[in-house]
Amino acid sequence: MIVYHGSLFEVEQPAIIKSEVGRDFGFAFYTTDIQEQVERWAKRNAGIYQKRRKKGCRAIVNMYEWKTQPEDGTSKQLRLMEFAGPSMELA
DSSP states (O other), rough: OOEEEEEEEEOSSSHHHHHHTTTTTTOOOOOOHHHHHHHHHHHHHHHHHHHSSOOOOOEEEEEEOOOOOOOOOOOOOOOOOOSSOOOOOOO
8 A cells, every 4th residue: 555644855764753742643653545635735834834934845745655564574563543534523
């Protein structure tokens, strides 16, 4: 499965950064399989950065192939949240 992550820079090795605040589901590395959504988010984020810093930057869409089973034999487990579609229901 191909998933996308919008950013202001290239992310070769995704990692969970625990210093970020204000995320919907806490500390995470957010991806989606909806490329258009990531493109809009990355452009929006780049525009906010440009206004705050008064200097240009690029919107970057990172693309990854998601495999549910690691090929390297590690037993690292991730907590995943998958959504079938948008919802206004509270968990």
